[in-house]
Amino acid sequence: MNRRSALKSKENIKKAALEAFSKYGYNGASMRMIAHEAGISVGGLYLYFKNKEELCLFLIKEKLNEFSKNAQIIFENVEDPIEAISRYINMSIEYAKRHREFIITQTRDQGFTFGMDIKREFFEDQKKLIKNIIQQGIDKGLFRPLDAFEVTKVIMGVIRGYILSFVMDPDNVFDAEYCCELILKGLLKENP
């Protein structure tokens, strides 16, 4: 087989694995089923990924990076804190909606310690970005004088809840607009 088909194989594996891990969790997804879904032999998987753990970590990293890039674009290009927060929440929710498999980044197998270094770093980065914009909003007198860090944690918790909700109860997931409005109303000074 030539290089092009090798690239295709890796792509197939990634897609199949992402799907399987998202659906069944790390332990619930088997290499056999991933291989089958990717249209490759079980042994073939190991040509592309050293083992199950590395395959999963690779996917987690990739998804987190993808999301990070989206976030960066927002915070680099939007000046207004109100709009930035609004866009960040909307982007997060839309992202989770479109990339259901993003749930993989929330995988809780292996005692939640799975890929924790990578995830923790990601969470730290995101927290810094949000906290920063909230603080700006407070300093500019746009937001009420709340503790920026606490607000940040609430926002991140809400987003995390959204992702989980989307997977557990996809028909009854809240609307990004409402969520955003509710949170912003809570943040904004009462007399605009």
Add this chain to the structure above:
Amino acid sequence: MNRRSALKSKENIKKAALEAFSKYGYNGASMRMIAHEAGISVGGLYLYFKNKEELCLFLIKEKLNEFSKNAQIIFENVEDPIEAISRYINMSIEYAKRHREFIITQTRDQGFTFGMDIKREFFEDQKKLIKNIIQQGIDKGLFRPLDAFEVTKVIMGVIRGYILSFVMDPDNVFDAEYCCELILKGLLKENP
């Protein structure tokens, strides 16, 4: 062994199983490990629970019922919608904090379908309770004229996010007070 020690055995199993499923997920927790932690033999487990699935479902049911009772008490005894919502959010968060193992109810192993009927029913019930109180608040002119159902979904999402945050990133979990304040501010009419 007599009846008292049989009760003790069952209690030990439940405790050990709850811990194991919470820590390692459904597939990650093994019957052997549960038996060991419960101080009972592997075969002994099967005297109390038909199989792994039933053991897990039993625990999920129990936890959901426990939570439901707490919720019912709030909504039966508190008249004021503002206070009811506030108490519900606080209770949920405190509950998750004290019963970390509550995460078991959010388990997504086995293709999400695991115990889904029970969970869905529980979620429906909770949604009804919250939606009802929100609607009352709107009707009484206490809350802004939002869509009660959407607000309900946001609130449930937030709580779900809290539970997940608490497990994934326990050092950076948001404060119940702040969360409550933020959401209420968003709900309340601007000029109280």
Add this chain to the structure above:
Amino acid sequence: MNRRSALKSKENIKKAALEAFSKYGYNGASMRMIAHEAGISVGGLYLYFKNKEELCLFLIKEKLNEFSKNAQIIFENVEDPIEAISRYINMSIEYAKRHREFIITQTRDQGFTFGMDIKREFFEDQKKLIKNIIQQGIDKGLFRPLDAFEVTKVIMGVIRGYILSFVMDPDNVFDAEYCCELILKGLLKENP
């Protein structure tokens, strides 16, 4: 099954594993074939030994200990250096002859590093014992004034060679008496 049959199972496994490792080497022997020979299921093996490596190391330790005890008895009870050396060589060779599986202690799979700590310790102990008795022989004027350590290494090399010969070419293995005589003649003062 009761305790007695558990002991019997472990004994069966040890016997089968010793045989298999001796015959086919560490990598050449499969857990499946050991299980089959022991009359147990593959999974059953793992009730008694954590994994293949531990099973093999256990056997190596056991055999080395057994041999060590034999050696100790000789050196504790025999005063005359000539007789002690003679008995040690004879014992070693007889031991290897009777316990063909002793070859397991010479296993060279895994880059010879397999169980090396245990083996090295054993070799050091044996070297000390032999060197000591050789030195005594030299000091008493029974042996020629050779370097006791070099002689020790030759003797151990000869024994090692015997074990290997016995496995590779069992029909043409040298006689303990001849070997002993040859070495002693080389050691002894010419005019007795």
Add this chain to the structure above:
Amino acid sequence: MNRRSALKSKENIKKAALEAFSKYGYNGASMRMIAHEAGISVGGLYLYFKNKEELCLFLIKEKLNEFSKNAQIIFENVEDPIEAISRYINMSIEYAKRHREFIITQTRDQGFTFGMDIKREFFEDQKKLIKNIIQQGIDKGLFRPLDAFEVTKVIMGVIRGYILSFVMDPDNVFDAEYCCELILKGLLKENP
């Protein structure tokens, strides 16, 4: 590629394979690892050797032949039995020291039957050569009237022991001179 680079490839493979088999044993060495070390593709290996077994047998044959030639030179050119034996022992030990990979010829993977015909033939040849020279020494009255065949087996055992010692415990290997002296002292008539 032209003939010269094909030769180079085969040479690389042989070198890499010898190293790998010596270090890890027949089963422990993988074709992939050999290919990698030889700087060739996995498929490429099979252009030069039909399969793993043939590759290994080829190496064993080559090493045994090389050694045989060395032995032949000694016995063809040296008249004096004492010197011949001395040279043979020294040559063997030096050979093993310089060609550590010679250990491959002592490999006991695959149930000892691996390449056994070749090895047995080699051992027979060597035994004949040594026995012959020992007998000459006895007949000439230089050596004590021992059983020539038994002495031969001891000498071969010693050499075999040296090779194994060298690999298992390289820091504590005996000195060729000492070994030789010890054996010759044992062989020689007491009053020269």
Add this chain to the structure above:
DNA sequence: AATGAATGAGATTTCATTCAT
């Protein structure tokens, strides 16, 4: 009620070998 040895099915992983390019 309780034990824990045993099993069989299935999981992850490795590897000699093949073959389309």
Add this chain to the structure above:
DNA sequence: GATGAATGAAATCTCATTCAT
């Protein structure tokens, strides 16, 4: 000659479940 992706078989290991005691 040469590549390296792909495979299928087999290896190691795990685990829910059963059953004789």
